[in-house]
Amino acid sequence: METLRIAVQKSGRLQENSLNLLKESGLHFNNGNGRLKTQAENFPVELLFLRDDDIPQYIEDSVADTGIVGANVFVEKQKQNELILPLGFAKCRLSIAVPRYENYRDTYWLQGKNIATSYPNIVKTFLKKNNIEAGIHEISGSVEIAPGIGLADAVCDIVSSGSTLVSNGLKEVETVLESEAVLIASTKLSSTKKQILDELIFRLQAVQKAKDNKYILMNCPNVAIEAITKIIPGMKSPTILPLKKEGWSSLHSVVDENDFWKKINQLKSLGAEGILVVPIEKMIV
Ligand code: PRT
Ligand code: ZN
Numbered sequence: 001m002e003t004l005r006i007a008v009q010k011s012g013r014l015q016e017n018s019l020n021l022l023k024e025s026g027l028h029f030n031n032g033n034g035r036l037k038t039q040a041e042n043f044p045v046e047l048l049f050l051r052d053d054d055i056p057q058y059i060e061d062s063v064a065d066t067g068i069v070g071a072n073v074f075v076e077k078q079k080q081n082e083l084i085l086p087l088g089f090a091k092c093r094l095s096i097a098v099p100r101y102e103n104y105r106d107t108y109w110l111q112g113k114n115i116a117t118s119y120p121n122i123v124k125t126f127l128k129k130n131n132i133e134a135g136i137h138e139i140s141g142s143v144e145i146a147p148g149i150g151l152a153d154a155v156c157d158i159v160s161s162g163s164t165l166v167s168n169g170l171k172e173v174e175t176v177l178e179s180e181a182v183l184i185a186s187t188k189l190s191s192t193k194k195q196i197l198d199e200l201i202f203r204l205q206a207v208q209k210a211k212d213n214k215y216i217l218m219n220c221p222n223v224a225i226e227a228i229t230k231i232i233p234g235m236k237s238p239t240i241l242p243l244k245k246e247g248w249s250s251l252h253s254v255v256d257e258n259d260f261w262k263k264i265n266q267l268k269s270l271g272a273e274g275i276l277v278v279p280i281e282k283m284i285v
Helices: 017-022 052-060 069-079 120-129 163-167 191-212 221-229 257-269
Strands: 004-009 037-039 045-050 066-070 081-086 092-099 114-117 135-138 156-159 170-179 180-184 213-221 238-244 248-256 273-279
Touching: 004 017, 004 052, 004 191, 017 191, 045 052, 052 066, 052 069, 052 081, 066 069, 069 120, 069 156, 069 170, 081 191, 114 120, 120 135, 120 156, 120 170, 135 238, 156 163, 156 170, 163 170, 170 180, 180 191, 191 213, 191 257, 213 221, 213 257, 221 238, 221 248, 221 257, 248 257
Parallel strands: 004 045, 004 066, 114 135, 114 156
Antiparallel strands: 037 045, 066 180, 081 180, 092 156, 092 170, 213 248, 213 273, 238 248
């Protein structure tokens, strides 16, 4: 039986969320204990623990079949990988930053300047799109110190809270790429591996969908059922169970995590009481 080899980051910002997501998808495995690979006990899958930057190349070389990396790495490496699914964690952006005191108005400021970055391909594409010619100085770490030591005029680096830029006297002036963790895969999988990957994608989507939604239960006056159904239609329609108390029902539905507070207030003003909101573990629509 063929197994699907999934590459995950050996250590770093992506590792914990990647492993948790695979576990929530029903894969049982131990975390590798520092080893290079581990086999899932209940699914034809093997995990490979690698540096994130190497994952696209390993997939192109068919050493791994699929993997989890930041979109920034996927776009930069330009390997024969396809983007399968955004995973919703490790959100960040790749931005251009310049010294705080510079009077930056638009991308023309970058003309003829030197930009330090670990993402030369992405920067090249950005400059070309904006018709700017600038030097690219590739460095692999601590990009943010480059202007301060006279190595470059600007940087293009990953930003999350922005505090690293601020503490290095820089200001963010252009967003080049919005990023999050993504599942990528080889473009040349066997049909068996493709089937395993499809099953994995199905499960990952069920986990993600569940995270985006909550199960909601409440008591409501029967006269409010129609109006409440419009606010929280649920997956097909809400479930209505009669309460012993005359004229009242228990209504169950599913609500999107993002507009949940707004909807709670609408429900309360329609007379809903005893509202319970509970997490959903898996959701298959
Ligand atoms: O060892 P390996 O090569 O596997 O790991 P790595 O050091 O290359 O990567 P790692 O673990 O630091 O990051 C992995 C991925 O997480 C990145 O490729 C991004 O997709 C994503 N990610 C999300 C981030 C950040 N947020 C982030 N904040 N990657 C890096 N940072 C850095 C940023 O460059 C800055 O220097 O963290 C610093 C703090 O950011 P601020 O803006 O919050 O101050
Ligand atoms: Zn890396």
